[in-house]
Amino acid sequence: MNSKRKSIFVTQPSLAPLEEYTDLLEEVWKSGILTHNGPKVRKLEKDLENKLNIPNFTLVLNGTVALQMAIKALELKGDIITTPFTWVATISAIKWEGCSPVFCDIDPDTLNIDEEKIEGLITKDTVAIMPVHVFGTACNVEKIEKIAKKHNLKVIYDAAHAIGSSYKGNSLLQYGDISATSLHATKLYNTGEGGACITTSSSLRKKVERIRFFGHNEEKEVVEDGFNGKMTEIHAALGIANLKYFDDVLKDRKEKYLMYLDLLGKSEKLNFQKIKENETNYSYFPVIFSSEEELLKVEKALNKNEIFPRRYFYPSVNTYSKILNHQPTPISEDISKRIMCLPLFYNLTPLEIEYIAKIILEKLEH
Ligand SMILES: Cc1ncc(COP(=O)(O)O)c(C=O)c1O
Secondary structure, three states, rough: OOOOOOOOEEOOOOOOOOOHHHHHHHHHHHHHHOOOHHHHHHHHHHHHHHHHHHOOOEEEEEEEHHHHHHHHHHOOOOOEOOOOOOHHHHHHHHHHOOOOEOOEEEEEOOOOOOHHEEEEHHOEEEEEOOOOOHOOOOOOHHHHHHHHHHHOOOOEEEOOOOOEEEEEEEEEHHHHEEEEEEOOOOOOOOOOOOOEEEEHHHHHHHHHHHHHHHEOOOOOOOOOOOOEOOOOOOHHHHHHHHHOOHHHHHHHHHHHHHHHHHHHHHOOOOEEEOOOOOOOOOOEEEEEEHHHHHHHOOOOOHOOOOEEEEEOOOOOHHOOOOOOOOOOOOOHHHHHHHHEEEOOOOOOHHHHHHHHEEEEHHHHHO
């Protein structure tokens, strides 16, 4: 490879052909409706419900707002047991809603919350469990539901990574009292910025819709503690255009994930998230190194070749000392120092994957 090769970043948005988006934008222009639960938002909600075979898909501004709306809709006040191996948004949503995060360490194999450790953290102040389906890989939803029922707790899944993931043949988004997903540009399926609340009941969905619209009911009375969580027609139009290519992107992600695994799985110096076929969407390719030094060595070699993986999730969010008091979670703190996501996106070529893997393997040998 020559030194003029283009930079490869950790991700690139999956986008429909521009003409298909501009056709939809023309319709938005003609309608004169830009927001307020317009026809494109309503259409995309229906299309996603049909595609994922789930009944209540409510589009909102972004994944962080979806988490906040979920907490609001369930009227939670108190401690929420969550994972430290996540993006800071999980925690900021909890804090913005006046609740407190309680960190439960993770399973070192799946990287999801260790459900065996949840019960030990439950106190009289606990109101909910908020696990994350890390990198789109399903948590043990059945065990978590059992614990929640036993202790009368709500479950909100931070399903930011999980669109397109399944569990026992169903969309993973249908688990929990509410699942909150992200449709951000970097996600497997995107609306630019965007998110959604997926609720189990239609009455809860109505409540989420009211919260999204300043707390108004249909008569325009303020009946909830709401805010402005609306998705625009411009974003929904992008979602409609991109949805046509969703299956294609999913298939491509899996092929590329498996290609990386085939190439890098040979190294005894690397570890990988334990995933189950059909319980993940293969949306990220995280690599776990034996030490932070090894990771930094490989990262430097990749950067030198204009390849920019991402240390994700790093650091473990329980260590954010400016916003939290430290609650130790040794497994998450250790793994977050040694994990890095490799470039994975639709336009990444097999040759580029081979090239990335070659650099990593060579560096690990020295
Ligand atoms: C685990 C997790 N939760 C929440 C979010 C927030 O989603 P958004 O960026 O759509 O607000 C992200 C974003 O990447 C995330 O990775």
